[in-house]
Amino acid sequence: MADVEENVVEVHPVSFPPEILARISPELSLQRHLSLGFRSSSRGFEEFRDVTINTENLTDDKALKDTIKTNNEKQILGSCVLKQGDVFVITHITGGVIEDSTLSPDDIDEEEDAELLEITEENSDITKYTSVYPVVEVNRGRMGACTDEEMITSQRLYDTLLHSKILTKKSLRVDPGVRITNEDGSVEIIYPDTEAKKEITKAMTPKKKWSYVLYAKIEVFGRTGPVYDMCWNSLMFALQSVKLPRAFIDERATDLKMTVRARGRNAIVMETYNLLCDPEESYRLPLRDIGKSFASTYGLIDLDPEADISKLDSAEDEDESMEGEEEEEVKTVLLADIDGEAEETCIKSTISITTCPNGRFRQLSIVGGGSKITRELLQKSIALSKQRSSDLTLKSQQD
Amino acid sequence: MSTLVIPGDEITINPDVPVILGPGMYNDPVTRDILPVNAGILNTSNSKKGQTIYVEYDSKRYTPAVGDLVVGIITGSFADSYRVSLANFSTPVSLSYMAFPNASKKNRPTLVIGDLVYARVCTAEKELEAEVECVDSTNGSDAGFGLLDGGMIIEVTLGFARSLLFNNEFPLLRDLAQHCKFEIAIGVNGKIWIKTDEVKDTIACYRSISDCQGKSYDQFRDIIKKHFQEVTTTVEE
């Protein structure tokens, strides 16, 4: 026994500087910060990161004017650079033209009549709407296949955009003009919606129909936390800046038909249209105002009474006071705009809301893996999201 | 006292008596709630030590628990132990060379990869690799453990294996014994080893045991009879 006592080693409590503690025990570090009333980023509980937005700078207007591009070459139609906290999100929207083979021209005429009626109503069949094809890339300084997070964010953006009914299929339809060579040798492009020379455009209306498709490439630099909100908001701003070029067909090609022999037997009539994009004429992408919305995310976390710094000293001596604390009601706090590794990994309950400035929602996702989501907290986050949405709307109007 | 419980149900516990939790029960490390984690029949019993609570449920995946009698397959051998598989794809357990009767540094057991052993689980901590032994460690005798030579393995559900092993009223083995002579080793990991003198009897036993799963007692006799008739009437070509 005596031997043992002599060899007893005194154990000192190990202490770490805050930034190391945050790495090795994010949960404890977060709880300690919260008990002091602010977050590790020194923001308040319900404080958002500042957002700066810059649209149209990346739009390739100059290139558009210099050369006539065929629809195979992608060019930037709209863009947005969004900075939220330390994170940059760069979105550029490119497009392409596809032949709409699912509809014959007759169908479209009929459908358009019906559609006009329906669109005026608040809601209509989801199949009348379309979305853009987003690709989210979170840059982490290494190469490789896309991560789950990138795929999930892209898919969520696609779904939300589709269901917010902001883009009608009709708005992406290509209404091609005709390029004609006048008798005096001058070249002119006539569009169906101009009154002049209506008879020419009418006579040369192609039988086929085309649509634009929009792609959004969203790059995230310096990721510090969940990226969905930033990507959505950036996509929203970028979409509002999109200008679609007008397309036309050369008159020589409007009714060019060729007979192609496939395998010697059946002759197929091939029509070729040389659909070109106008370098000068473009129009804004028509978006339904009703769908414009902005996203924000909230986290819910239970405060751990044992990590409370203010009670730390007193609790050490008195076990009884500890027992008393356990009976206390668990206090749950709401954190706006989750950011940072600790908040991302420790907060299991989140609420993500995409809200229109008028207070209606386009998308809502609640994940309740951790703290219980009470009605009060839900209502609080809804109120905050409305505020945030109208703030961001103001911001977009200023630019 | 038998009631159906489903994960998350509340259990009435007498707070004054110590509680012993058996399989299917869980004490949540964070909330300190005692709750059932499997769906099955709740069993509670009171003894001098306290109240024992467990859930009787059937499953297919075996997780080692101390004292269980198991049938394992040798899947590897190391400097001082074998690696033994108790269930496909599960983490293997280890069987020390010293855990055999009359084992010494020089006297090594002669099992090879693919051999079957009947063994008992001696340690099972969730954080550590479980260990099994082929010796009764209280007196060093072989106690029926060790290599299972020849025969065939039947995979059954864990609940069925437990009934076969522990329920003395269970009529299957008695009914089977009326048709042929056999050696049997039942592991609670759902593996049953059976060996008979003739291949056709083995086949009949295999089919009978497999088919009797989930059937009522009075059907056993007919099932067994049917399978033995099948193998005797089939002519070898």
Place this chain on the structure above:
Amino acid sequence: MNVQTGYLQNVDGSCLYSLNSTKVISSVTGPIEPKPRQELPTQLAIEINLRPATGVPTTREITLQDKIRTVITPILASYKFPRQLCQITLQLLQSGETESLFNQLELAACINSTVFALVDSGVPLKNLAIATTIVIDSNNNIIHENITDDILKNNKSVHVIVYQIENNKPSNLLLMDSHGDFDEQDVLKVLEASESNVRQLNKSFREYIQSKLSN
């Protein structure tokens, strides 16, 4: 709702689940030995694989897998099996909705099927989770049963709600995934309507387990 657990022979737990025209088979294997990169030092790791009714898995399936994971993770008693893996595989047999536009019916079916397969497999669960789909149509009616593809297409908003079932009652909200055009009042109405749906589903599942055990 039609449930058949123990449907597959060679896995630890399985469930064939169908509701209206959505049909899915789920299988659960575990706890088994994980690949080194999946291993969690203190908890049971889960791996979810979802196969669509037609074609190969796309980003849509990855998103569904992620949503299923957010529901399954909190109900597992995951500290009971550290450094182990639970593998969940889902195969849709019939989608019941236009896959390019919706995933709501599939998501609810996959979650319910997975939970029932987990119960069948004996993987320890702290409680159950039950999912349901709710549609608000253009006339602001709440539709909570017999949802078809046509109803979905004419939606004003669509919602998937998952409740945690504790002591035979819905307690916590585990997941709410809503799209479309709706407001605060709609959210509260949907939560209320879904709670009674979940109660109903829970009751029929309990009866199913009871009849299965008494055999």
